[in-house]
Amino acid sequence: MSTEQPAAPTLEHVAAVAGVSRATVSRVVNGIRNVAPERREAVERAIKATGYVPNLAARSLVTKRTGSLALVLSEPAKHVDDNSSGGIVSDPFFGRVISGVLGALRPHGLHPMLMVVDTDEDRDALVPRLRQDGIDGVLLISLHPGDPLPLRLTEAGVPTALFARPARPAPVSYVDVAHRDGAALAAAHLVERGCQRVATISGPLDAPAGLDRSAGFREAMARHGRPFVPSAEGNFTQLGGERAMERLLAEESGMDGLFVGNDLMALGALGVLRDHGRRVPEDIAVVGFDDSPAALSCRPQLTTVRQPVEDMGAEMVRMVLAAIAEPGRGPTSVIFDPVLVVRRST
Amino acid sequence: MSTEQPAAPTLEHVAAVAGVSRATVSRVVNGIRNVAPERREAVERAIKATGYVPNLAARSLVTKRTGSLALVLSEPAKHVDDNSSGGIVSDPFFGRVISGVLGALRPHGLHPMLMVVDTDEDRDALVPRLRQDGIDGVLLISLHPGDPLPLRLTEAGVPTALFARPARPAPVSYVDVAHRDGAALAAAHLVERGCQRVATISGPLDAPAGLDRSAGFREAMARHGRPFVPSAEGNFTQLGGERAMERLLAEESGMDGLFVGNDLMALGALGVLRDHGRRVPEDIAVVGFDDSPAALSCRPQLTTVRQPVEDMGAEMVRMVLAAIAEPGRGPTSVIFDPVLVVRRST
DNA sequence: GTGGGTGGGGAGAGCGCTCTCATTTTGTGC
DNA sequence: GCACAAAATGAGAGCGCTCTCCCCACCCAC
Numbered sequence: 001m002s003t004e005q006p007a008a009p010t011l012e013h014v015a016a017v018a019g020v021s022r023a024t025v026s027r028v029v030n031g032i033r034n035v036a037p038e039r040r041e042a043v044e045r046a047i048k049a050t051g052y053v054p055n056l057a058a059r060s061l062v063t064k065r066t067g068s069l070a071l072v073l074s075e076p077a078k079h080v081d082d083n084s085s086g087g088i089v090s091d092p093f094f095g096r097v098i099s100g101v102l103g104a105l106r107p108h109g110l111h112p113m114l115m116v117v118d119t120d121e122d123r124d125a126l127v128p129r130l131r132q133d134g135i136d137g138v139l140l141i142s143l144h145p146g147d148p149l150p151l152r153l154t155e156a157g158v159p160t161a162l163f164a165r166p167a168r169p170a171p172v173s174y175v176d177v178a179h180r181d182g183a184a185l186a187a188a189h190l191v192e193r194g195c196q197r198v199a200t201i202s203g204p205l206d207a208p209a210g211l212d213r214s215a216g217f218r219e220a221m222a223r224h225g226r227p228f229v230p231s232a233e234g235n236f237t238q239l240g241g242e243r244a245m246e247r248l249l250a251e252e253s254g255m256d257g258l259f260v261g262n263d264l265m266a267l268g269a270l271g272v273l274r275d276h277g278r279r280v281p282e283d284i285a286v287v288g289f290d291d292s293p294a295a296l297s298c299r300p301q302l303t304t305v306r307q308p309v310e311d312m313g314a315e316m317v318r319m320v321l322a323a324i325a326e327p328g329r330g331p332t333s334v335i336f337d338p339v340l341v342v343r344r345s346t
Numbered sequence: 347m348s349t350e351q352p353a354a355p356t357l358e359h360v361a362a363v364a365g366v367s368r369a370t371v372s373r374v375v376n377g378i379r380n381v382a383p384e385r386r387e388a389v390e391r392a393i394k395a396t397g398y399v400p401n402l403a404a405r406s407l408v409t410k411r412t413g414s415l416a417l418v419l420s421e422p423a424k425h426v427d428d429n430s431s432g433g434i435v436s437d438p439f440f441g442r443v444i445s446g447v448l449g450a451l452r453p454h455g456l457h458p459m460l461m462v463v464d465t466d467e468d469r470d471a472l473v474p475r476l477r478q479d480g481i482d483g484v485l486l487i488s489l490h491p492g493d494p495l496p497l498r499l500t501e502a503g504v505p506t507a508l509f510a511r512p513a514r515p516a517p518v519s520y521v522d523v524a525h526r527d528g529a530a531l532a533a534a535h536l537v538e539r540g541c542q543r544v545a546t547i548s549g550p551l552d553a554p555a556g557l558d559r560s561a562g563f564r565e566a567m568a569r570h571g572r573p574f575v576p577s578a579e580g581n582f583t584q585l586g587g588e589r590a591m592e593r594l595l596a597e598e599s600g601m602d603g604l605f606v607g608n609d610l611m612a613l614g615a616l617g618v619l620r621d622h623g624r625r626v627p628e629d630i631a632v633v634g635f636d637d638s639p640a641a642l643s644c645r646p647q648l649t650t651v652r653q654p655v656e657d658m659g660a661e662m663v664r665m666v667l668a669a670i671a672e673p674g675r676g677p678t679s680v681i682f683d684p685v686l687v688v689r690r691s692t
Numbered sequence: 693g694t695g696g697g698t699g700g701g702g703a704g705a706g707c708g709c710t711c712t713c714a715t716t717t718t719g720t721g722c
Numbered sequence: 723g724c725a726c727a728a729a730a731t732g733a734g735a736g737c738g739c740t741c742t743c744c745c746c747a748c749c750c751a752c
Contacts, residue, residue, distance in 0.1 A: 021733075057709090061707090061710095373701090380700055
């Protein structure tokens with residue numbers, strides 16, 4: 001049935017064809033100097049002729065490195081009632097991160113191992129597993145405020161880059177967006193639009209992103225002469241946004257501006273506002289955060305703060321690769337500037 | 347800086363500790379019979395004591411198998427103007443597939459390599475690359491109607507499972523949903539709701555999913571005594587749905603029922619209907635397909651045909667694993683039954 | 693007692709590669 | 723022309739594992 005595999009050519013074969021030794025072929029393959037041009041050419045011709053591809057297993061057996069990275073998505077334990085989404089993988093936002101990561105990996109000919117850990121057992125098993133699989137570095141995307149993984153990975157000496165600053169300080173490299181600046185952008189925009197009574201729906205305040213955006217917005221509003229901003233805390237989900245919006249509507253009246261900690265919650269808020277007969281943007285202007293696909297697909301399309309997520313993913317790759325190449329050096333961080341994307345909701 | 351790696355224990359170490367030979371330890375690790383119970387226990391104790399983990403590179407060097415799978419997402423070449431989404435990875439629908447795949451892989455302790463191919467060069471490079479990386483099997487998700495990959499993979503003898511029937515027939519295993527049955531479900535529902543003038547927005551008719559849903563809907567309607575169904579073709583995107591809806595509204599009047607080939611297009615259609623002052627579901631009932639997260643997040647929430655996508659992903663894993671275990675046997679297919687999820691839009 | 697199982701265990705040969713080290717070739721200065 | 727350095731190449735030893743032999747007990751039947 002299946003085509004008989006004609007036994008992949010090895011270094012030995014190539015060496016025989018080129019009329020040189022295994023070592024010389026290896027030198028050519030690995031781009032090491034000290035090979036005479038004619039020999040090099042002969043080897044290259046032989047490689048082409050045989051269709052030789054290095055055997056990665058054999059190589060990493062001796063080098064102790066596989067040249068492969070893991071893309072680890074770490075979530076808090078799944079709740080039983082949370083069967084709707086399929087988890088973090090189906091979050092379009094992280095889709096963008098992944099996309100950026102893949103884009104940056106491509107020129108290196110690398111492909112990441114995809115791992116989702118959402119239980120404590122998984123987390124415990126991760127480091128040994130990485131060792132076993134010979135993973136050289138980890139790109140960690142964590143949604144877990146108290147995630148022990150960043151610390152544990154660095155302690156294990158695994159080159160790691162994080163998406164977003166860890167909630168618990170750890171000596172680990174990360175990329176992040178200037179949440180406060182983004183929130184300030186939203187504040188300035190709402191003020192400029194003439195909003196007088198501005199409220200906010202924040203993300204969970206134990207997550208850096210939730211806290212920074214909320215605090216940044218508050219500070220920026222204060223700088224605009226608005227010392228008090230009514231607010232409700234959500235959990236970054238659409239449902240959380242709906243509930244927060246209900247609370248806000250019950251407590252406050254006459255709001256004409258709203259900053260929501262992320263687009264998903266903004267989506268929920270938009271629905272509730274419509275149910276309550278509040279027109280957006282005529283009665284109330286709404287600004288989200290993330291510029292997720294949802295921002296484009298909702299009506300009215302959402303004004304939002306865009307993070308250069310793909311670029312951030314690419315930077316993570318750079319960080320890990322650098323950490324692998326130079327194991328000595330300490331962690332770094334790169335903070336990206338957000339941009340306000342004005343659409344119909346303001 | 348980094349913790350010094352204390353040189354991972356090897357079979358040799360374990361053997362020394364347990365006072366047996368390497369071969370015996372290997373037998374225990376691989377669960378081969380013919381080991382005396384006392385010895386087995388001694389070895390197991392030694393393994394625990396040393397914290398031994400098999401070196402996968404060494405193992406696969408001799409077994410010629412890595413025990414690892416690739417999750418390949420194959421898209422048509424990206425257009426330059428298509429910078430919005432970050433590609434297939436960020437499609438929540440495929441997020442569900444991936445989630446199902448990961449869930450099925452987990453009990454086996456496996457993690458897939460994530461590969462996105464969206465150029466012809468990528469496609470050409472894939473098979474050699476798989477060989478090099480020692481990938482044992484492929485889970486292929488292809489959005490490309492004329493994708494050469496299914497055929498090429500099977501020709502190369504790579505155990506493969508496809509998500510959705512390939513547009514070009516190929517001797518390859520796949521999972522799919524009974525698109526026609528799903529469309530029939532939608533038809534019955536609309537008829538039952540009392541809709542008199544029913545139209546449809548189909549997906550691209552060169553894609554099996556587009557064609558089957560459209561044809562299935564048409565046939566079912568005919569069975570309900572409605573021989574003619576006005577229709578417009580979209581491309582499975584939100585924008586495509588909007589355009590198709592505009593066309594339909596221009597050509598037809600008095601529609602009171604609509605079946606849309608997927609949720610994303612339904613989302614677009616919903617927006618256009620609102621812009622035209624048509625209330626959903628009062629003036630027109632709308633049914634989508636897929637039960638994507640968008641179906642839940644839009645207003646009104648979308649009645650849609652749900653595919654058991656996670657189950658389908660899990661089945662793909664089973665197929666590939668079976669194909670790896672028994673290289674001889676031919677391709678199989680498993681077709682899943684869709685379910686109608688009734689929400690507010692009908 | 694002898695011959696022939698049978699189950700348990702060890703020895704050892706690689707898998708394909710890298711890398712050190714020794715060896716050969718070439719180049720340089722005087 | 724020679725001594726010596728430097729560059730180019732080959733030989734060979736493993737990396738950690740699996741797996742095929744082969745040996746050794748031990749048990750049974752005759």
